[in-house]
Every structure is written in structure tokens, then in C-alpha cells.
Amino acid sequence: MGTVFKRDVARALSDATLKTAIDRTTVTAERKRAAALTDYPQFAAARERGTRIKDHVVAHLDHYLLEFERNATASGATVHWAADSEEACRIVLGICRGAGARRVTRSKSMLGEEIGLPHALEAAGIERVETDLAEHIVQLAGETPSHIIWPALHKTREQVSALFKASHRDPHKTEDVEAMVESARRELRDRFLSAEVGISGANFLVADSGAVCTVTNEGNAELTTTPPRVHIVTAGIEKLVPSLAHAFVLLRLLVRSATGADLTQYTTFHCGPKRPGDLDGPQEFHIVLVDNGRSRMLADAGLREMLRCIRCGACMNHCVVYRQIGGHAYGATYPGPMGAVLTPALQGAEKARDLPHACTLNGRCQEVCPVGIPLPALLRGWRDRSWKDGLVPQSVRSGLWLWRFAAERPRLYHLGTAAAVRAMRLFRRGGWIGRMPLAGAWTRYRDFPAPAGRTFMEQLRDRERGR
């Protein structure tokens, strides 16, 4: 079963530096989130409230889309609609060309990654400056993000240092993280201020005002969206909230779950273009509302709950699989548990065949998810579909069929297990089996405890007879 996924997993697992990088960030993230929740005993209630807010919006999505469009337009924004990623990129490129843009700055947006905007800009010959520090690192390395909150999570400080030294005009001299951050600040400063277009995503779209909320800790979103003549927002249609007060309920959950802070350093609501008398701000403000599979998820009872996702990244920080293989092995924009649910929806179940299966269903992601998304159940839903669609490998199907055939026939089953345990004991050395035919997937890595000579059912029958 040499899938691309398995190949990438093998590569990731053999990369000790990657594991170091993953651990350095996720261990800190897990600790900080836990501490933030200790200080916030209202978390459980807030999570329930946040879940209901998102469910409410999703249930009335048409209403809120129209309300948002009305208010955003009234504020002077131009609202665009895109059914899929190609259309979204086409719209963004059209605006950039109209603005005569040679250089655009971009503030981190996972939706931008999802629709392939970085690539589209490059293909159109427009210089793209990523302003989020991690996105800047990823851009310099010619890679893609490996985490939705920390796109450069897969890089150790040593790797970042080497990268900056090779590409910054005036790189850091000392090997501390402070000096590296300072180096990026120097490198990016003049580019921030010389772009014709700034592109951001949206953390929330506020329906009753038409405002777009961005959150960052670096302040790069505002530096990206204020100086250029044009600000373009690309946002998924699920980002709506009824009002500012609703956004705050979700913000408390988002930030604590993502970084363990109580609020991002810079939380900004953008509403329309520069107004008369304003001292700065863009002349044009465009909002591109992107569907790209979301209405399909809305129609699908087995995926609708995924539209609650506020992209906090907690599920991947707490995922045992993500923490071994990192984000790139998932082969898509969104990694970890949420990615394993989203990617088949966005790219097709066949292409993402492994993702829903490469999970132990341990439930920790659901436990930490701030909007209570039943990720394991949604993943199992994908397994159910892939079984029905014949995407489960034949070896697995026949194995399970044989076992089920027996398990539905208790007498046969008990005879079969009695025979099987005897056969297995032929391979034991002491109490353990180190190698056994058909069990290579287990015994390649672990020893298998040799079964007792007789099954429980056999022994019980003997006991009862002896009574």
C-alpha cells in the first residue's frame, strides 16, 4: 500500500529535526492553553455558547450573507462572490491588475492558502510579500505552511537562522530568536510600505456592520492593510457572526485555544475604505466571499458541524498523529484532525483517502475543540463513505470480511479462535512472539504477547464441566 501519504509519513518519521521542531512548539502550546483554561473557569459554558452561535449562523447562513453584503456595501466596500478557488483567485488577480499592482503584501490567511492564492499571484508575475513572520519563513524556504497557527512550526530556530542568513539583506549577527525576529523586521519594513495592494483573510465577518475582523500578535495585518491603496479580504462564507458581541464570545475561545493568551495583541475590525478626513487607510476595500465546497458541506449532515471551525489549531496541537508526522505529510492546506475532515471535502475523498483512516479516534481533538466539533465522528463518517465507495484497500476489506463471517457465527468463531491461538503459540519464544506471518505490521515494531494455550471460552467450559 505505497500511497503518497505513507511515503510522506515515512519521510517525516525519519526526520529527527522535524520532530524536534514539532515538539518545541506543540508542547509549549499545549501547556499555555491548559494554563489559560485554568484561569477561565467559564470555558465550558463559553464553548457551549460558541457552539450555539456558530450553529445559529450556519442555520441562517443565507440571511447573514445577505445582511453582511448589504452593510459592507453601505460602508463603501465592494463585495465579490466566488464559487470556487479558481474564481476567487481570478477576482483577486483582476483587482490587483486594476490597481496596477507590481507588489502585494499578504497577511497570513489559511483561506488564501486553500484557494492557492500565493501560487496564483506568482504565476501572474506579481511580487508577493508575506508579512506574517512564519509565512515569511515558509516563503523564503519555498514551502507551504505546516500548521494553521504556526505555519513554520516544522522549522527549528537553527533552520530559520540559516534561511535568514542566506536571504536577508542585513541578517542577524547573534543566534538568539530575538535577533532573528529583528532581522525579519528590518527586511520587511520598506516592503510593507511600498505595496500597491494588501491582502488579508478574515477571522470573523460581522453581519450587522459589514466589518471584517483580523487578529494578529505581530501587528502585520494592519501594516499590510493600511498603507496600500487597495485592501482585499478573502474569506470563507462560514466566517460570519451576527454582531460584534457574538464575535467576542468566539474570540475568547479562539485565542485561548490557539496560543493560550486571553486576547490577541492586535484585534482589528475593518469597515470599508478610507473615509473623508481619515489620515490613512486604503482607497478601495474589496471583500471576496468564497464558497469553495462550503455549501456542499452545509448540505451534508455528516460534515455540516465542520463549518463551526474557527481555525484555532488546538486539535492538531493535541493530536498524537500530527505530533509525529507534522503538517506536510497531510498533503494539503489544513493538517491534523480538522484537516483530515476538511481535505477530503475540498480535494475529494479519493485523493485524501488515507487521512480519515490515519487516526486512532482517541477523541482528544474533540475534547479540546472550542466549538465542540465531533471530529472523530466526522472522520468515521468519511470511513463509512470510503467503505461504500470502495476506497478501502482490498486487503483490509477481505481481512475484515473473513473475521466478520466468523464473528457472526459464534460456534465457528470459538472453534476458530481456539485453533488460531494454538497456531500462534508455535511462533512464541517465551511468552512473546517477535515475528509471525500476517502479523508483520505489529511485530515489525512491537512484540506480541503469546496467547494462553486455551481461550477463555474453552477454559470456562472446562471449569463448568469440572464443577
Added chain:
Amino acid sequence: MPHATPAPEPRSRPRVGLFVTCLADAIRPRLGFAALSLLEAAGCDVEVPRAQTCCGQPAFNSGDTQGGAALARRTIAAFEGCDHVVVPSGSCAGMIRAHYREALADDPAWLPRAEALAAKTHELLSFLADYRGWRPQGVALAASATYHDSCSGLRELGILDQPRALLREVDGLELRPLTGNDVCCGFGGTFCVKYPAISDAIVKEKAVLIEASGAQLLLGGDLGCLMNMAGALHRRGSAVRAFHAAEVLAGMGNGPAIGEEE
């Protein structure tokens, strides 16, 4: 989800159906007998329906919902006559309690029966502690042990304190904390053979933490996870020995550990 809250019934003698689980039946019959004797000690009349095989979880979690449903029907039919169904595994108990209704969601004839069985199905250690108010008496084991909380028991059934409360009553047993006690060991049922390399990476980390606890014994409530961890520990030459907690509580902690000759 924690159990709903029927009062403990210390004086009645309920008829309890023991669901041995396919793993215990084949690999570790001792666990089945430990469960049997604990339930009897806790004042239950225990039956072991011969029609039982496997709860169906491997099929269900592989996406073969129909296969899972077929085995769910068999299990329901075999056990619905009992007052309670008790399972020495949080994972299999969780399958019956939480997932039979999903597997049979499209089957109006069986759905109510699935719900009824779910309502009276319990994981062994929580059943002893919460429903029978049972505590071990005169059980001794001079050893240090650490406890791994298997995921289904912990998150689907809310089992966390019960095993510890019971194990604390074992004379001479010292319980040591395990870092990451609530983190998956990488077993995941068929996951561990479908994606063995990932599973191995996860369980290796777990094995290091288990050894770092300094305990002589690894205890848990799910045989599958215990086999995974014990197998990884043994492969790396560790001296830590693994038992299902029920075995220790039943006074069988001096017998062979998982992977030791009878």
C-alpha cells in the same frame, strides 16, 4: 460521557452478563476470569453468554457500518436478557454505549434495543466502583505501578478516578503518576496495523514516559492498549510489566504479566 446516575445497589444480586471481549478471550483468558471473580465478589450473579464474539468495533471503525451493525445485533440478542452487561474494556463498552445507536440508526426495529442495551452496559472498573460500591478487601501486592487511561474509557465513559480509587485499596501497591496518562498510546484498534509506523512512533514515546515514571508495573483498563504498550516496552528491553487493573484487583497481580509464560 459519565454514566447516568442510578443509585448503587449493594444489596440486590443483579444478573450480570460478562462480555469477555474478543481480545481477552483469545489472548488473555486470565482477564476474563479476573472479571468473573470480581463481579461475583461484588455480589453479582454472572452469566457468560456463549453467543458472544466481538462487539463489532473493528468493522465499525473501519467504515464497514453494516458489518458493525451485524455484530451489534448479535451482541444485543446475546445480552439483552441480563440486568447489566459488564465489559473489562472501556473501548468495547464505549462501542456498545455510544456507537451501537449510530451503527443501527437506520434500523427502526433494532435501534430501541440498541438504546436499551447501551443504557445497561458498563465498563468493569467503573461498574464495581460506582454501581456496586465495591472496594477490594485483603488484596495485597507489594509493587509500584503507574496507570494509563485508555481513550475510549476516559472520553466516552468518563472513567478516570474509579480505577485509582480501587487500586488505592490494594495493600502495598504504590501508585505513581504517569506524564501524559491521558494521551493515546497509538493502538487505535486496526490503526496500529494499518499505519504501523505512526503507531510505533507514538507508542515509543509512551514507553519512554512509562519507564520515566519509575514504576514496576503498568496498569490500564483496556487490553488492546496494554498489549501495544507492553509489546513496545518488551521490544526495547524494558523491565516494566503490564497487567489489566482488574487482574491486580482480583489478587492475580502475582501471576504472569502480559507476555509472560503461564
Added chain:
Amino acid sequence: MSARDAVLGAVKAALGRSRPADPADPAAVAAEALALLADPDAVRPALPGTDAAVAFAARVVSPKVGATLDRVEALADLPGAVRRYLDGQGLPHLLALQPDPALQGLDWAGFELRDAALPDEAAAFGLARWGIAETGSLVFHSGPDTAVLGHFLPLHHIAAVRASTILPHLEDYAAVCGAAPRNANLITGASGTTDIEGSYVRGAHGPRFLHVLLVAD
């Protein structure tokens, strides 16, 4: 069909709206949305004590926000407090001053002032409209007297806020903010990043230092 019609049509179909043109009952939706904001105390952290300004001051200097704080009696004392801060940091008395009449009318003798922050401005000073005690945030609204970049370009961001404008919780700001300005900036500490190995470093792109002057007024 336009993309707008396609997306809205797909959403409506997914929601099972009987006639595609059917609007949801706006009053019912609004009532449901409002109900989701009931009992806000159940879902937000409680403030220590009853005085929002006291809680705000404590919060601003806590590690969660990591800013420094000075107190003054009245707006007229602000130039002196700014001078104290600049002196303490060894900075020249050079300042980008937010063109807010309340600030510009003060006595800035001895300062060299600028209307707008330069890309490498050392220090800028502004007056926040509100403070939020729950998070230790300062709120600025963009407009003719407030540039957005004034909060982001300088290395040292100095911000005054009146004690009487400190609000207890984020929702209280939502209640008083009025019509949305072009930019509402909630600023909670200095710029920071955890993008390299999760370790926290200040001054990523925005200010490295935030100094808050709480005006008793």
C-alpha cells in the same frame, strides 16, 4: 448565473429553503441571535474587584499583557509623564503625536512633534477612546484625529486612557462603540510573535514597547 446567485442558491438549497427567494424571517433570526448573548457573565472571566479601572491597571502590567503603566491626575500632566518615559528609555523628546485636539492643546514645550509616525519612528503618543479591563486592551477608532499607523509603526507606543472610559468587558465596548469606524483597533500589549519554535519575542513588526498612561480625570 452569477457567482453570487450560484453561492447563495447553493446555500439556500443546502438549508432546504422551500422557495429560493424566501427570506428567513429576520425578526425571528434576530431574536434568536440576541438570546445567544443572554447571561454574559456565564461565559466571560470575572473581574477581580468591582472597580474596572483598578482591574484594568492590574491587567495591563500583568504578564498576560506585559505593558508598563504610569498614572497621572489630569490630561495636563501627560506631557510630563511622556517626558518621564522617554527619559527613562534614553530617548530624545521627539514624538509622533496623534492629532487629537485634546492632546494637541497640551503644553508640549521642549518636544519636537510630528503629526504622523514615520516608518522607523521611535515613539508615538495617542489617546485611546476606551480601555477594557477584562483584557487590558486599549481601543482606538480611526478617523480625522487618529491614524491607524500611529499604533503600529513606532518602536515605543505610548497611549493614554481616561479612567472614566475603562469598560469592564469586551461586550461593554460592543454596547457603546456606536457605528463602526473604518478601523477599530483593540490593542492588547506590544507586538509579539511565537512563530519561531513557539518562543515569545516582542517587537515583531509593530511596537516593541507599550506604555500606558492612566488619567484619573
